[in-house]
Amino acid sequence: MRTVVFDLDGTLADTSGDLLAAANACFRAMGEGDVLEVETDAGTALRGGKAMLTLGLTRLGRLDQALVEKYYPMLLEAYSGAIDHHTVIYPGAMDAVERLAQLGYGVGICTNKPEALAEKLMTSLGVRNAFGALVGADTLPVRKPDPEPLFETARRLGGDPAKTVLIGDSVTDRDTARSAKVPSVLVTFGPSGEDMAALEPEALLKDYADLPALVQDLIGRNS
Template sequence: MRTVIFDLDGTLADTSGDLIAAANACFDMMGAGAVLDPARDAGTALRGGRAMLRLGLGRIGHADLEGQIDRFYPVLLEAYGAAIDVHTVLYPGAMEAVAQLSRDGYAVGICTNKPEGLAETLMTRLGVRGAFASLVGADTLSVRKPDAAPLVEAVRRAGGDPRRALLVGDTVTDRETARAAGVPSVLVTFGPGAEDVAALKPEALIGHFDELPGTVQRLIG
């Protein structure tokens, strides 16, 4: 079965506001206040909790950068899990595209570097978990993207054929994951890292999810 696998953060949904709020909760505990800005730092937020902590700790000039990241990363995850869907929104047309792909006979799933439990919680709270046949997170396997294995596993769990699959994402991690798996990638240009994705030379770029079904048909039939 032909399969389309989606990244989550920055691809299906803008999760940056809740991620930054969780990081700022950590900086509040350090006595530094809200170090990160939801608009300016959205791109870093979508690279994950450790990236946000590293950015903020660098701004406040903390001497023990890696030690504080290790200490506060679990705190960040706890804060994020407690308020995971306050600011998060699905991108326009995302679920309509998913529904169209399903009607066209494609299996659909998710492969994310968000911990699996948090990804399951978020998609359930957003009311769309049932639209996806699989969900593989950062800790589902012993490796994570850009290793090909999580993508292959997401395809397998969706009932698909890894040789007839495609990854929709928004970062160099997604581009490299697709390349490692030997499948095409489609990168979105509407996320915080939009200015960088064209340079990654994916098989296709889309500026709105309306473009996805036709792009998928062209790339994997």
């Protein structure tokens, strides 16, 4: 089976609002106010909890790696408790996933979000059953950009890891696909979309309606 593997944050869904809210809960616990804002910091949110804590502490002039590590578990707890208040699936994403499945592709998720949180979010959004596999940051001993989580996702889908396409939104996804020697498609509608062309992926995606045809072309070329 040929497979299509999606990143989650910033690719399938805009999760930045809930992530930033969790980080701001940590800053309030430190005696500060809300330090991060969706308008300016969504891109950092999609790079994960420690990136948000680092940015906020830098702004406060309090950057200390020990503080980042101390508050990271609190951030995860806050996020788990309000994981879907602001998160939205990007327009057309699930239609594209359904179409790819109809065309016979295995469809899965490979994310650097902890597996339990990714499972909880996708279930809460009502779309978990659309994906045949989900591999998170802690599913294996390694995480993206190591290619093994991508390979494992493809294997769990019953596919050949060499016949997959990775859909993502970051240099991490680009590097993962490059290490795996498979094509990458980077979306341009996320907070860092304007920077994706410089990463030179095999394709850029502006609209999910274009994805099925794009995947057919790329996997055909890569086979």
